[in-house]
Amino acid sequence: xxxxxxxxxxxxxxxxxxxxxxxxxxxxxxxxxxxxxxxxxxxxxxxxxxxxxxxxxxxxxxxxxxxxxxxxxxxxxxxxxxxxxxxxxxxxxxxxxxxxxxxxxxxxxxxxxxxxxxxxxxxxxxxxxxxxxxxxxxxxxxxxxxxxxxxxxxxxxxxxxxxxxxxxxxxxxxxxxxxxxxxxxxxxxxxxxxxxxxxxxxxxxxxxxxxxxxxxxxxxxxxxxxxxxxxxxxxxxxxxxxxxxxxxxxxxxxxxxxxxxxxxxxxxxxxxxxxxxxxxxxxxxxxxxxxxxxxxxxxxxxxxxxxxxxxxxxxxxxxxxxxxxxxxxxxxxxxxxxxxxxxxxxxxxxxxxxxxxxxxxxxxxxxxxxxxxxxxxxxxxxxxxxxxxxxxxxxxxxxxxxxxxxxxxxxxxxxxxxxxxxxxxxxxxxxxxxxxxxxxxxxxxxxxxxxxxxx
Numbered sequence: 001x002x003x004x005x006x007x008x009x010x011x012x013x014x015x016x017x018x019x020x021x022x023x024x025x026x027x028x029x030x031x032x033x034x035x036x037x038x039x040x041x042x043x044x045x046x047x048x049x050x051x052x053x054x055x056x057x058x059x060x061x062x063x064x065x066x067x068x069x070x071x072x073x074x075x076x077x078x079x080x081x082x083x084x085x086x087x088x089x090x091x092x093x094x095x096x097x098x099x100x101x102x103x104x105x106x107x108x109x110x111x112x113x114x115x116x117x118x119x120x121x122x123x124x125x126x127x128x129x130x131x132x133x134x135x136x137x138x139x140x141x142x143x144x145x146x147x148x149x150x151x152x153x154x155x156x157x158x159x160x161x162x163x164x165x166x167x168x169x170x171x172x173x174x175x176x177x178x179x180x181x182x183x184x185x186x187x188x189x190x191x192x193x194x195x196x197x198x199x200x201x202x203x204x205x206x207x208x209x210x211x212x213x214x215x216x217x218x219x220x221x222x223x224x225x226x227x228x229x230x231x232x233x234x235x236x237x238x239x240x241x242x243x244x245x246x247x248x249x250x251x252x253x254x255x256x257x258x259x260x261x262x263x264x265x266x267x268x269x270x271x272x273x274x275x276x277x278x279x280x281x282x283x284x285x286x287x288x289x290x291x292x293x294x295x296x297x298x299x300x301x302x303x304x305x306x307x308x309x310x311x312x313x314x315x316x317x318x319x320x321x322x323x324x325x326x327x328x329x330x331x332x333x334x335x336x337x338x339x340x341x342x343x344x345x346x347x348x349x350x351x352x353x354x355x356x357x358x359x360x361x362x363x364x365x366x367x368x369x370x371x372x373x374x375x376x377x378x379x380x381x382x383x384x385x386x387x388x389x390x391x392x393x394x395x396x397x398x399x400x401x402x403x404x405x406x407x408x409x410x411x412x413x414x415x416x417x418x419x420x421x422x423x424x425x426x427x428x429x430x431x432x433x434x435x436x437x438x439x440x441x442x443x444x445x446x447x448x449x450x451x452x453x454x455x
Contacts, residue, residue, distance in 0.1 A: 097115075098113060098114055099113075099114050099115070100114060100115055100116075100120070101116050101117075101120050102114075103120065105120075106120035106121070106123050107123060107124055109124060122150070123150070134172075134173060134177070135172060135173055135177035135178065136177055136178045136179075136180065137153045137154065137168045137179050138151060138152045138154070138179075138180045138182060139152060139153065139154045139155070139165055139179060139180065139181050139182065140152035140154070140155045140156065140182045140184065141155075141161070141181070141182065141183070141184025141185055141186050142155070142156050142157055142161075142185070143184045143185055144183055145182075145183070148182040148183065148184070152182060153168065154167065154168050156184075156186055158187055159187060159189075160187075160188065160189045160190065161187055161188055161209075162186075162188040162189065162191060162192045163190075165179065165181070165186065165200075166192060166193055169192075169193065169194060169200075170195075172198060175197060176195070176196065176197025176198050176199075176233070177197075177198065178198070178200075179198070179199070179200055179201070180201050180203075181200070181201065181202045181203070181209075181239070182203060182207070183203050183206035183207060184206075184207070184208070185208045185210060186207070186208065186209045187210055187211075187212050188210070188211060188212065188221060189215060190219065191219060191220050191221065191222065191223045192209070192221065192223070193223055193224070193225040194222065194223070194224050194225055194231065194234045194236070195225045195226075195231065195234075196232050196234065197234075198234055199234075199236075199237070200222065200235070200236050200237075200239070201235070201237050201238050201239075202237070202239040202269075203238060204240075204268075205240045205270060206240075207239050207240060208239075208240045208242060209221060209239060209240070209241050209242070210241075210242040210244055211242065211243050211244045211248070211253065212244070213247040213248075214248065215244075215251065215253075216248055216251050217250070217251045218252045219251065219252075219253050219254075220253075220254045220257035221241055221243070221253075221254070221255050221256070222236060222241065222255070222256045222257070223256070223257045223258070223259070224260075224261050226260075227259040227260060228260070229260070230260030230261055230262070230283075231258075231260075231261050232262040232263050232264065233262075233263050233264065234258070235264070235265050235267075236256060236264075236265070236267070236269060237266070237267045237268050238267075238268050238269065239269045239270070240269070240270045240272075241255045241256065241269065241270070241272070241274075241278075242272055242273050243271075243272065243273040243274030243275060243297070245273045245274060245275045245298065246273070248275055252275065252276050253274050253275040254274060254276050254278075254279075255271035255272075255274045255277070255279060255294075255297070256271065256278070256279045256280070257277075257280045257282070258280070258282070258284055258287065259281075259282045259283055259284065260282070260283045260284060261281075261284045261287060262285055262286050262287065263286050264284070264287045264288075265287065265289075266279060266287075266288075266289050266292060267288070267290045267291045267292065268290075268291045268292065269292050270292070270293045270294075270295075271292065271293070271294045271297065272293075272295045272297065273296050273297070274297040274299075276297070276299040276300075277297060277300045277301075277302070277303045278292075278294035278297040278300070278301045278302060278317075278320070279292065279294060279301070279302045279303070280302075280303045280305060281302075281303070281305065281307050282304075282305045282307065283306050283307060284304075284306075284307040284310065285307055285308045285309050286309050286310065287307070287310045287311070288310070288311045288313070289302055289310070289311070289312045289313070290312075290314050291314050291315065292315045292316070293315070293317075293318070294315065294316070294317045294318075294320065294324075295316075295317070295318045295319050295320065296318075296319050296320065297320045297321070297322075299320070299321065300317075300320055300322045300323045300324070300325070300326045301315070301317030301318075301325060301340070301343070302315060302317060302324070302325045302326070303323075303325075303326045303328065304328065304329075304330045304333060305328045305329060306328065306329040306330055307329075307330045307333070308330050308331045308332050309331075309332045309333065310330065310333045310334075311333070311334045311336075312333065312334070312336075313336050313337055313338070314336075314337050315338045315339075316338070316339045316340075316341075317339070317341075317347075318339075318340075318341050318342055318343070319341075319343065320343045320344070321343075321344045321345075322344060322345045323343060323345045323346045323347075323348070323349045324338070324340030324341070324343040324346065324347045324348060324365065325338060325340060325347070325348045325349070326346075326348075326349045326351075327349065327350045327351060327355055328351050328352070329351070329352050330352050330355070331352060331353060331354040331355065332354050333355045333356070335348060335350070335356065335357045335358075335360065336356070336357075336358050336359045337359045337360065338360045338361075339360070339362075340360065340361070340362045340363075340368075341361075341363045341365070342363075342364045342365065343365045343366075344365075344366065345367070346365055346366060346368070346369065347360070347362030347363070347365040347367070347368045347369060347383070347386070348368075348369045349367075349370045349372075350369075350370070350371045350373055350376050351372045351373060352372075352373040353375045353396060353399075354373070354374070354376065355373065355376050356376075356377045356379075357369060357371070357376065357377065357378045357379075357381065358377065358379045358380050358381065359380050359381065360381045361381070362381065362382070362383045362384075362386065362390075363382075363383065363386065363409065364384075364386065364409075364410075365386050365387070366386065366387050366388050367386055367388050367390075367391070368381070368384075368386040368389070368390045368406070369383060369390070369391045370391075370392045370393075370394060371391075371396060371399055371401075372394050372395045372396055373396045374397045374398060374399070375396075375397070375398050375399060375400075376396065376399040377399070377400045378391065378399065378400065378401045378402075379400065379401075379402050379403045379404065380403050380404065381404045381405075382405045383404065383407075384406070384407040384408070385408070385409030385410045385411040386409075386411060387411050387413060388413055388414055388415065389413055389415035389416065389417065389418045389436065390404075390406030390407070390413065390415070390416050390432075390435055390436065391416075391417045391418070391430075392417075392418050392420065393417075393418070393422050393425055394421060394422070395422050396422050396423075396425075397422060397423040397424050397425070398423070398424045398425065398426070399425045399426070400425075400426045401417070401425060401427045401428075402426070402427075402428055402429045404417070404431070405430070405431045406432050406435035406436075406439075408434055408435055408436050412436075412437070413435070413437070414436055414437050414438060415435075415436045415437070416432040416435025416436040416438070416440060416455070417432055417440050417453070418438075418440075418441040418443075419441065419442045419443055420441075420443050420444075421443065421444060422444040422445070422447075423444065423445045423446055424444075424445070424446045424447070424448070425448070426447075426448045427440075427447055427448065427449050427453065428449050428450055428451040428452060428453060429451050429452075429453065430453045430454070431453075431454045432454055432455045433454050433455065435455075439453075440453055440455055
């Protein structure tokens with residue numbers, strides 16, 4: 001480098017002159033409008049400057065960006081925290097939600113693109129069963145539960161309900177079937193008519209068939225349909241029949257009336273408050289009346305006005321104005337294991353012959369048992385607290401009265417066992433101890449008491 005701090009007394013050497021010339025050759029001429037930088041400018045900086053585009057600015061990239069600057073598409077979308085949580089709760093392989101089926105779709109059962117709720121399943125089942133039932137039809141009362149109504153083939157209005165019930169009966173196949181009455185009150189103004197091979201069934205005392213107020217005309221609340229040529233194989237069960245006699249002033253009214261029938265059964269039914277008989281059988285054979293409760297009827301609990309070979313077993317006949325059980329005309333009927341109590345007339349009255357009266361309990365009636373016919377068998381009965389007599393035989397011939405137990409109980413009967421008239425009755429082995437003022441009164445002819453009676 002050439003010397004730059006010359007003094008006036010310094011000597012200039014040739015070498016110095018060479019250096020000065022060299023540096024003069026390397027100088028940069030001054031350009032108008034431009035100054036010299038005090039900073040060194042390197043090649044690297046020159047290259048860096050060359051790489052900057054025209055118009056570029058000094059930009060600093062931010063640490064975060066708002067979501068709004070990003071454009072979403074079908075394959076790139078944001079997910080919220082709630083959506084992420086929901087997604088995390090979905091099991092792998094879960095089915096995509098579908099629309100809920102309408103009731104029409106559920107009942108039709110042909111739509112595979114919708115889902116079924118429990119309600120829709122119940123409606124579909126109900127519709128299926130209604131559509132497929134033929135020999136069993138369901139009838140609901142106007143006040144039956146909503147569930148019962150949903151599953152029913154018929155729903156009554158609460159007025160003249162026998163019309164709806166008869167429609168159901170007549171819809172059954174010719175071969176017969178069953179009509180089931182659901183819980184509720186069925187108000188009737190006429191007869192429910194049963195064809196052969198038909199069952200009319202309730203759900204017990206919750207199924208109430210009641211005669212309307214002020215009917216005041218003859219009516220059989222339930223009857224067989226053909227009382228001219230007759231019917232057979234009818235079953236009536238698990239009902240409560242209310243004759244509503246407190247609101248009637250006239251008319252013959254029977255709870256169940258079966259005329260010219262065979263092999264029919266009435267069972268587990270309560271019949272009450274009729275102006276006449278609870279159950280009445282006329283001109284009918286080989287029928288069974290069992291397990292019924294007949295109470296507070298004006299004429300009798302059960303009457304066979306004519307009929308043979310019928311069985312009356314295990315019934316309860318209480319507080320009827322006439323007889324508990326009455327056989328007016330009929331032979332070879334069996335009356336067994338019944339309870340007849342507090343009836344105004346007789347617990348059991350057999351006015352015809354060849355009937356068997358056995359194992360019954362008769363208490364607090366006028367007479368416990370009365371027999372008028374021939375060849376009746378009266379055995380093993382228990383009679384107590386009856387007003388006039390435990391057992392009365394008023395006519396007839398050759399009846400067998402054995403092994404009965406008679407007690408006065410809480411009443412003061414005149415007789416324990418009385419034969420007022422009759423021929424050749426066999427009266428023996430009866431326990432008549434403390435049975436009445438007179439334990440055994442015999443005004444018959446040829447009465448046989450060989451083995452004796454306890455008096």
